[in-house]
Amino acid sequence: MMKSLFFLTFASIVFVVDAATKVAVIELGKGGTVRRTTAKSIESSVDGVASFWNALHGSGRRRLQHPGMTVVPDLFRKADSSVVIGVSGSGVDLSTMPLVAGLVSDESKNGVVGHMEISGHHCHALLSHLDQLEEAESLSIDLLEKHAKISGISGMKIVVDTPRASALDQQISVALLEMDEQAKASGQTIVVNLVVEESEDTGASSHRRLEGGGEEEGQEGGEQGGGEGGADNANGDGSSGQFAGYYGYGYYNAYGEWVTPYKTMFQIQYFNVVLWTSVGLTLILFSSIFMMMYMPLEPDTLLFGESAKLMED
Structure with missing residues (x-):
């Protein structure tokens, strides 16, 4: 009885976590307003x-962003x-929904800059x-264009x-493609945040498919990956930890010092x-030395010994 209860509790926990x-x-259009960091974990x-x-759209003073995230807004360009x-x-x-699945899993395609993932609904x-x-x-493209004209977010x-899932998949793909062309023609940059909440059933099944498909690759690269991963954990991961910094971008050098290009x-x-x-001080110093070296000398000054000659006479 206790074993069955424990199994059901464990299964329910795994079921919810999935x-x-x-x-x-x-990014649609001109681009360059959002940057991908070196953070490896997409958990947020x-x-x-x-x-x-x-x-990304904080009014006035730039607002702080949580450290260690995979995407950050550009310092100088704003969407x-x-x-x-x-x-x-x-x-x-x-x-x-293969098109949406590609957007939320594959980077560097279709204008995708980065991903974030939150456990749960x-x-x-x-x-x-x-x-x-x-x-x-x-x-529709009209609805997306309507929101794209709104300043801010x-x-x-x-x-x-279920019956409308495939149709929505096509609608999202077509709307993003047309909006990208319009933004490029007008020289604008539109940032689209696609938030997809998996249901418990589909989330669990997709995780099982991914785990099953990557099981062989995990076994083949387990030894090599384990060694590299251990070294990363020992030396400190540049994308996480207490030194992740404002943008979560940086690395530890050979001396164990945290290095980040952001200031x-x-x-x-x-x-x-x-x-x-x-x-300024260097210019003043060299100017003073130059003026002293080439300043005009008068014959009745001590520099030519005239006072000493008068004393002898």
Whole structure:
């Protein structure tokens, strides 16, 4: 009896954990407003994704983003608009939605910059962070264009059942393709955040398929990967940990020091103050030496011994 109860409890835990909310960050148009970091783990949280959205379109002073995330906004380029497409419902099955599955799993294609993943059902929690949200039954280019014209970030929520899953898959692909062409023609950049909430049944089955498909590869590369992974854990992963930094981008050098190319505003100002102060003092020093070496000499000064001659006389 106890064994059966333990097995059911364990199975229910695994069953719930398999459900996940996937976020794909897609750039349409000109691009260059979102950057992929070197972070390897795509695991995030609702607050983490919300911090990325706030940093992407935060008004006034740039808002802080959680460290260690896979995508960050560019420091100097800002997107013209951001659109969040939330897809949830009992019909969300990535096996029947190949185009959406490719967007939430494959980077460097179709404008995908990076991914984030949250364990559990969090589509509603993510969309609750948006001030402008619209519920829709389907996605069209007109609806996407309408939200793309809104300054800042806005979103739409689409609840899909099984019969409409394949149709929605095609709609998302076509709408993104047409919006990309329009944004390129107008020289704009639109950032689309595709939020896909897997149902428990489809999430569990997809995880089992992935684990089964990658079992052989995992066995073949287990020994090599284990050695490399152990070294990474020993030396510290540059994409995580307490030194992940503002953008979660960096690495440990051979001396165990944390190195990151990003600088805080204080570091930038301090560098400029020290640099130009040093340049100014150096110019003053060499100018003084030059003026002293070539200053005009008068014959009745001590430099020519005239005073000594007068004393002898």
